[in-house]
Amino acid sequence: MQITENQRLRIIRKSLKLNQKEFGDSIGLTQGGYSDIERGKNSVSGRIKIFLNQIHNINIHWLETGEGEMFSVTIEDLAKNFVGFRKPGELSPEEIEKLNLELEHLKAEIFRAQCEINLYRDLCASKDKVISGLEELVKLMRER
Template sequence: MNERLSILRKTLDLSQEEMGIKLGVKKSTISRLERGLNNFTEQMIKLINNEFLVNEHWLRTGEGEMFNTKYDNESSENILLKVLENQELIIKDINFIKHKLSKLEEDIFQLENS
């Protein structure tokens, strides 16, 4: 799975730091997972699947498509419930964007004052 996490991150054009922020973990955790130094917990697998809409079977085995493209046999109500359950992930995305903007503002300030 470590190799597939790296493939996923690069496909999404994310740094280890950016992926860590989206998943609520440190850059070092992503690095250790990618290098096979840490084991994937079930919680981490579910978080990766939910955050990036990854096919869990692909993540675990490398078989099939990388991303989920549809919800099989799920009603609109179940999909809506999943969206509501993912509100916390949306908040993480907002915090990620705020973090990036803050970093950009710092870079602009440094450029203007150098």
């Protein structure tokens, strides 16, 4: 059985030892709003994903796919793991592979974020057109 984003969200909340109200509050949702997402009634929006990453350091790739680590690896984490290594030749093949894998995940996350930005830009442009049309309609109605 495939685990959904919504189910992974519950796993995240449980791992942080928070109840629905506390977790919802932390990402700007009511307990009921968060509960709807966790139960699968509503999907996990891009905005929520951004908050999850910024506030709880959640790896969005893991949330979406279940692949990788639940929590994002930060530059500080990487530095701690490789303290003492001064030259690339001193890294083991496993450590190099780990860095390459993290690099690929970060590139994929950047690509998804850029796609999301483009979608929001298109949405804003579309709404701007609707607003302009409505303003024109209001202007015409007032002239009558």
